[in-house]
Amino acid sequence: MIGTVSRLPSPPTDAARPGDVRLRGFPDLAPLGLAQDWVDRHARLGAEEVPVEAAAGRILAAAPRAPADDPPFDRAGLDGYAVRASDTAGASPYDPVTLRLVEGGDRCSGACAGLVSAGAPLPPGADAVLGFDAAQPSGATLEVIAPAAPGAGVDRAAAQLRAGAPVGAAGARLGPREVALAAALGIARVPVVARPRVRLVVAGPREPAARDAHGPMLRALVARDGGEVASLEVGVPLATALARPPEGLTPDLVVVTGRTGTGPDDLAAAALAAAGEVVLHGLAVRPATSAGLGRAGAVPAVLLPGDPLACLVGWELLAGRLLRRLAGLDPALPHPTREAEVCRKLVSTVGFVEVFQVRLVDGQVEPLGLAELGGLAGAARADGFVVVPAPLEGHRPGARVTVHLY
Amino acid sequence: MIGTVSRLPSPPTDAARPGDVRLRGFPDLAPLGLAQDWVDRHARLGAEEVPVEAAAGRILAAAPRAPADDPPFDRAGLDGYAVRASDTAGASPYDPVTLRLVEGGDRCSGACAGLVSAGAPLPPGADAVLGFDAAQPSGATLEVIAPAAPGAGVDRAAAQLRAGAPVGAAGARLGPREVALAAALGIARVPVVARPRVRLVVAGPREPAARDAHGPMLRALVARDGGEVASLEVGVPLATALARPPEGLTPDLVVVTGRTGTGPDDLAAAALAAAGEVVLHGLAVRPATSAGLGRAGAVPAVLLPGDPLACLVGWELLAGRLLRRLAGLDPALPHPTREAEVCRKLVSTVGFVEVFQVRLVDGQVEPLGLAELGGLAGAARADGFVVVPAPLEGHRPGARVTVHLY
Numbered sequence: 121m122i123g124t125v126s127r128l129p130s131p132p133t134d135a136a137r138p139g140d141v142r143l144r145g146f147p148d149l150a151p152l153g154l155a156q157d158w159v160d161r162h163a164r165l166g167a168e169e170v171p172v173e174a175a176a177g178r179i180l181a182a183a184p185r186a187p188a189d190d191p192p193f194d195r196a197g198l199d200g201y202a203v204r205a206s207d208t209a210g211a212s213p214y215d216p217v218t219l220r221l222v223e224g225g226d227r228c229s230g231a232c233a234g235l236v237s238a239g240a241p242l243p244p245g246a247d248a249v250l251g252f253d254a255a256q257p258s259g260a261t262l263e264v265i266a267p268a269a270p271g272a273g274v275d276r277a278a279a280q281l282r283a284g285a286p287v288g289a290a291g292a293r294l295g296p297r298e299v300a301l302a303a304a305l306g307i308a309r310v311p312v313v314a315r316p317r318v319r320l321v322v323a324g325p326r327e328p329a330a331r332d333a334h335g336p337m338l339r340a341l342v343a344r345d346g347g348e349v350a351s352l353e354v355g356v357p358l359a360t361a362l363a364r365p366p367e368g369l370t371p372d373l374v375v376v377t378g379r380t381g382t383g384p385d386d387l388a389a390a391a392l393a394a395a396g397e398v399v400l401h402g403l404a405v406r407p408a409t410s411a412g413l414g415r416a417g418a419v420p421a422v423l424l425p426g427d428p429l430a431c432l433v434g435w436e437l438l439a440g441r442l443l444r445r446l447a448g449l450d451p452a453l454p455h456p457t458r459e460a461e462v463c464r465k466l467v468s469t470v471g472f473v474e475v476f477q478v479r480l481v482d483g484q485v486e487p488l489g490l491a492e493l494g495g496l497a498g499a500a501r502a503d504g505f506v507v508v509p510a511p512l513e514g515h516r517p518g519a520r521v522t523v524h525l526y
Numbered sequence: 527m528i529g530t531v532s533r534l535p536s537p538p539t540d541a542a543r544p545g546d547v548r549l550r551g552f553p554d555l556a557p558l559g560l561a562q563d564w565v566d567r568h569a570r571l572g573a574e575e576v577p578v579e580a581a582a583g584r585i586l587a588a589a590p591r592a593p594a595d596d597p598p599f600d601r602a603g604l605d606g607y608a609v610r611a612s613d614t615a616g617a618s619p620y621d622p623v624t625l626r627l628v629e630g631g632d633r634c635s636g637a638c639a640g641l642v643s644a645g646a647p648l649p650p651g652a653d654a655v656l657g658f659d660a661a662q663p664s665g666a667t668l669e670v671i672a673p674a675a676p677g678a679g680v681d682r683a684a685a686q687l688r689a690g691a692p693v694g695a696a697g698a699r700l701g702p703r704e705v706a707l708a709a710a711l712g713i714a715r716v717p718v719v720a721r722p723r724v725r726l727v728v729a730g731p732r733e734p735a736a737r738d739a740h741g742p743m744l745r746a747l748v749a750r751d752g753g754e755v756a757s758l759e760v761g762v763p764l765a766t767a768l769a770r771p772p773e774g775l776t777p778d779l780v781v782v783t784g785r786t787g788t789g790p791d792d793l794a795a796a797a798l799a800a801a802g803e804v805v806l807h808g809l810a811v812r813p814a815t816s817a818g819l820g821r822a823g824a825v826p827a828v829l830l831p832g833d834p835l836a837c838l839v840g841w842e843l844l845a846g847r848l849l850r851r852l853a854g855l856d857p858a859l860p861h862p863t864r865e866a867e868v869c870r871k872l873v874s875t876v877g878f879v880e881v882f883q884v885r886l887v888d889g890q891v892e893p894l895g896l897a898e899l900g901g902l903a904g905a906a907r908a909d910g911f912v913v914v915p916a917p918l919e920g921h922r923p924g925a926r927v928t929v930h931l932y
Contacts, residue, residue, distance in 0.1 A: 143641075143658060143663070144658060145657070145658045145659060172742055173741060173742045173745060175742070176742065176745065176746030176749070177746070177749075190901075190903055191901075199787045199788040199789035199792070235549075235789075235790055236789070237787065237789030237790065237791055237792065238787055238789065238832070238833065239832060239833065240789075251551070252549060252550060252551045252788060253551060257549070275901065279901075280901045280902070280903030280904065281903040287906070288906070295746065295932055296742075296743045296744075296746040296747045296750070296838065297743070297838065297902055297905050297906045297932065298906055299742040299743060299746055300739040300740070300742055300743030300834050300838075300902055301739070301834075301902040301903060301906045302742075303737050303738065303739045303741070303742045303743075304737060304739035304834065304902065305737075306737050331709050331710060331711075331712050332709065333706040333707070333709045333710035334706070335579060335709070336578055336579045336581070336582065336702075336705040336706055336708075336709045337702045337703070337705060337706035337709075338702075339579060339582065340582030340583070340701065340702040340705055341702045343582065343583075344702070381605045381643065381644055382605040382658060383605040383641075383642070383643030383644065383646075384641055384643065385643055386605070386643065426644070426645060427644065427645065428706050428707075428710065432702065432703065432706075435702075456862065495596075495597075495681065495685075495686045496686070496703055496706055496707040496710065497596055497686030497687040497707060498686065499703050500693070500694070500703045500704055500707045526701055526703065
C-alpha cells in the first residue's frame with residue numbers, strides 16, 4: 121500500500137462496507153496529531169510493588185519515605201582513631217599528645233582513643249576521628265601529632281537524609297544509585313509502574329517460505345519501550361485471533377502487524393472492527409499510511425503495516441508512544457538526537473508527515489531514499505531518521521534538521 | 527578510608543607485610559591511567575551463537591552473510607494491479623485502456639492484469655504495478671486511466687541486498703532493525719559477543735543491622751554494562767570466598783566490594799593476594815582511593831571500596847570499564863554527556879582524578895559537595911558527575927566542563 125495513497129478523488133464508498141478500504145484506497149487520512157492525541161488519552165498506568173533488588177530500570181510510581189535517618193547514627197568517616205577532640209588540643213610532631221588505646225566500641229573515660237574503620241559507629245564519648253597520618257600507636261598508647269576539630273572525620277547522623285524524607289520522585293527511573301540508597305535505608309519493596317503486557321499478533325508474511333521478521337523486531341521494541349511480551353502469535357487468522365484471544369491473556373495493549381492495506385486480503389481493520397472498534401484507519405504519515413487505532417474488546421489496539429520499515433515507523437510514532445505512556449516513560453521518540461545540516465534535498469509532500477532514513481556523512485544529513493520506500497536493508501544502513509512535519513515540502517540543502525539516531 | 531590518603535611521608539613498611547596498608551595508609555597511589563591500561567589489556571572477548579529472536583541488544587561478533595537476495599524475487603511494491611507496462615501506453619481518463627483481469631499468480635498472455643498485494647511476488651510476465659487510483663475494475667476487465675512505466679510499483683529482486691552481502695558489522699549493537707532484517711533473510715542464529723559472567727563478592731556492611739546496598743547497585747550496573755551476574759555472595763569471609771570459589775562457577779570477572787581500606791579489618795587486598803595477585807591497590811582517584819586490581823586465580827578481579835558512592839565511582843572508572851570491554855561495548859563512560867558552565871568552584875587536588883556529584887541548576891553546574899565525601903543520598907540528588915583530571919586544581923566559576931548525566 122505504501123506510496124499509493126490516492127491524491128485523486130476516491131471511488132464512492134460502498135454503503136454496505138463503510139470504512140472498508142480494500143480495492144479502493146483510503147478515502148481520507150488522519151493527521152498524525154489526531155492519532156497521537158487518541159494514544160495520549162488511552163494510556164492508563166498500573167502500579168505494582170517489586171523487591172528493591174529487582175527495581176533498577178523501573179519507574180517509581182510513588183516516592184517511598186526513608187524509614188530512618190541516614191546515617192542512622194554518628195559514624196566514622198574514615199579509617200583511624202576515634203578521639204574526643206578536646207583531648208588532642210595543641211598536639212604537634214614536636215609536642216605529641218599521648219592517649220590510652222581502648223578496644224573498638226568501648227566507652228572512653230578520660231583521655232583515650234579507639235581504632236575505628238570507616239562506616240563503623242562512633243564509640244560513645246568520641247566526637248572526632250584522626251587518620252593514620254595524625255596518630256601512631258605505640259604499645260597500649262597512641263601518639264597524636266595533630267589536633268582534631270570536633271566533628272572532624274565524623275559522618276553525622278541524618279546528615280544525608282532525615283527519616284520520612286522522600287527517596288526519589290514519582291515518575292523517575294530507578295538507577296543503580298537509587299536502588300542502593302533504598303536498600304541501604306532498609307526499604308525492601310518499592311512501588312513502581314507496572315510493566316505493560318503487550319499482545320503481538322503478526323499476520324505473517326504473504327509467501328509461505330518467508331520468515332517472520334516482525335516478531336524479533338517487535339520483541340526488541342517492546343523491551344526497549346518498557347513493556348513485556350504477553351504473547352506473540354504469528355500467522356494466525358486475524359479475525360479469529362482478535363475476536364477470541366487466548367484463554368487467560370489480559371494484555372494492556374494489542375499490536376497487530378500486516379494486512380492493513382488496500383489489497384483483497386487486508387483483513388486487519390475489519391477484524392479489529394468486529395472485535396471492538398476501529399477509531400481510525402489510514403494515517404497521513406509515510407511510510408506507515410495504513411496504520412490504524414482502535415480497541416480489541418476494551419484494550420487499546422494499534423494496527424501496523426506489514427512492510428517492516430513502515431511497521432517500525434508506525435511503532436515509533438504510535439504503538440511505541442502508547443506503550444511508553446503505559447510504562448510511565450517519556451512518550452516522545454526515545455532516540456538520542458543531533459542537529460545537523462542537510463546535504464541532499466529531502467522532498468516531502470505537504471499534508472504528510474514523512475520519515476526519512478538518513479546517513480550522517482561528514483556530519484551532514486544524506487537521505488537514503490524517499491520516505492515512501494519500504495524495506496529494512498536501507499534502514500539498517502541508516503544512522504538515524506528525520507521527521508518532516510506535515511506543513512513542509514521538505515528540506516533544502518543547508519537546512520538544519522533534528523536527526524533521531526538509532 | 528575516603529579522604530584520609532596521607533600526603534605526609536608514610537610510616538616505614540613492615541618487611542613482613544609488604545603491600546599491607548592496614549593501620550598505615552597507602553604508601554603511594556597509582557594514577558588512574560595506569561589502572562585503566564591494565565584493564566584494557568586484560569579483557570578477552572568470548573563469542574556465542576544465539577537465536578535471532580533473542581539477539582536484540584547484543585553485540586555482533588562477526589557479520590553474518592545474506593543467504594539470499596533481498597527481495598528474493600521481483601515483488602509488488604504496492605497494492606494494485608500487476609500489468610505489462612507496454613499494455614498501458616497512452617492510457618488516460620479520456621482514453622482508458624481495457625485489460626482482461628486474471629487470477630492473482632496466473633501468467634498473463636496478451637493484454638491482461640492481475641490483482642496483487644504489496645509484498646506478493648510479481649506474476650510472471652508483468653513488469654509494473656498500477657495503484658487503485660490508476661485503474662478501476664469493471665466486471666472481468668480493468669479500465670486503466672494512467673500509463674505505467676516499466677518497473678513502476680515493483681520492488682526488484684536483490685534491490686535491497688545481494689546474497690553474500692554482510693548483514694551488519696562486527697562490533698555493532700543489534701537493534702530492532704537488524705534482527706528483523708536478519709530474520710527476514712532467514713538467518714536463524716547470529717554470532718554475538720558472549721555476555722561476561724560477573725562474580726560479585728560483597729564484604730557486607732560493618733553493622734550487623736545494616737542492609738546490603740551493594741548487591742542491588744552492582745546488579746543494576748552489571749546489567750547496564752552488558753554482563754550477567756554469575757553469583758552474588760554477601761557477607762562471606764573474603765579470604766575463604768576468593769581462595770575457594772563456589773563449585774562450578776567460571777566467571778569472566780570478579781568484583782569484590784568493601785574491606786579495601788586501611789582499617790584493621792580491611793582484608794580484601796590480602797585475600798586477593800592469597801587467591802591470585804594484587805596488581806595495584808590504592809588509586810589517585812577521589813572517591814575510590816582504596817580500589818584495587820588483580821587476579822583471583824586467572825580471572826581479572828577489581829576491588830571496590832565499601833562506601834557506596836566510592837564503590838559506584840570505582841565501578842564507573844574501573845570494573846565497569848573492564849566489563850564493558852569484555853562485553854564488546856565502548857569502554858568509555860556510558861552516560862550521555864552535556865557541556866555546561868560551572869557556577870560554583872570545583873576544588874580539586876593536583877595529582878588526583880576527582881569525581882564531583884553535581885546538579886544542573888538553570889543549565890549551570892553546581893557541585894553537591896567535595897569529591898572525597900561519600901554517601902549515596904547526595905549522589906541520588908545529583909543530575910550527573912564531573913571528572914576533574916589529575917593535573918588540574920579544579921574548575922573556576924565560568925569554566926565549561928563535561929557533565930556525565932545519570
